[in-house]
Amino acid sequence: MSLQGSLFGQDNNHKQEINLENGLLEYYPHFFTPTDSDRIFQQLIATITWKQESMRMYGREVLFPRLMAWYGDANSSYSFSGNTFKPLPWTAELTMIRDRVAMAAGTTFNSVLLNYYRSGNDSMGWHADDEPELGKNPVIGSVNMGATRRFLLRHRYHQDLKYEIALEHGSLLLMKGELQHFWEHQVPKTAKPVGPRINLTFRYIYP
Ligand SMILES: O=C(O)CCC(=O)C(=O)O
Numbered sequence: 001m002s003l004q005g006s007l008f009g010q011d012n013n014h015k016q017e018i019n020l021e022n023g024l025l026e027y028y029p030h031f032f033t034p035t036d037s038d039r040i041f042q043q044l045i046a047t048i049t050w051k052q053e054s055m056r057m058y059g060r061e062v063l064f065p066r067l068m069a070w071y072g073d074a075n076s077s078y079s080f081s082g083n084t085f086k087p088l089p090w091t092a093e094l095t096m097i098r099d100r101v102a103m104a105a106g107t108t109f110n111s112v113l114l115n116y117y118r119s120g121n122d123s124m125g126w127h128a129d130d131e132p133e134l135g136k137n138p139v140i141g142s143v144n145m146g147a148t149r150r151f152l153l154r155h156r157y158h159q160d161l162k163y164e165i166a167l168e169h170g171s172l173l174l175m176k177g178e179l180q181h182f183w184e185h186q187v188p189k190t191a192k193p194v195g196p197r198i199n200l201t202f203r204y205i206y207p
């Protein structure tokens with residue numbers, strides 16, 4: 001373990017590089033220690049301002065099947081599915097997580113989208129994080145706390161290209177390169193009894 005890694009209690013040596021056609025994933029299964037992960041998870045559930053947002057779909061208001069929250073620098077507003085999210089100011093906990101993720105990613109982030117999947121019935125449908133304000137080939141840092149859920153990827157233009165990864169408690173997944181242009185991803189519902197899960201995606205929004 002590197003000095004910097006051990007100082008921050010993170011295990012960078014077990015990084016898995018997953019080279020996909022037209023995209024790169026880096027997975028750190030034990031980015032946070034189990035103790036830190038348990039504490040952060042409970043803290044986020046209790047202190048984040050969670051909301052169930054809605055989107056307009058085929059002329060109707062539809063609730064997102066999960067709770068969400070958006071934090072970041074004041075100038076990092078973000079639009080998707082017909083909503084513009086104005087960020088809440090960084091908390092001490094989110095700043096700490098952001099800085100650890102930024103160090104591993106070798107980049108900076110000015111915002112984070114949090115998603116709270118209360119049970120296996122909560123989900124996120126197929127999409128890519130390809131909004132123009134994210135820039136051309138964004139590095140997105142995705143932190144996972146709580147229940148393990150399946151993260152599925154499919155290539156937009158080659159139906160037979162698929163990838164799947166189980167995102168575990170305390171892990172970090174970096175999405176890099178051309179991934180958002182060529183691949184979509186989702187977190188499907190599951191009928192298995194799973195506990196709650198929080199995902200944080202750190203992003204850089206061009207103001
Ligand atoms: O919950 C996850 O692992 C995925 C989150 C995601 O894709 C997003 O926030 O854009």
Ligand SMILES: [Fe+2]
Pocket residue numbers: 127128129185
């Ligand atoms: Fe995404």
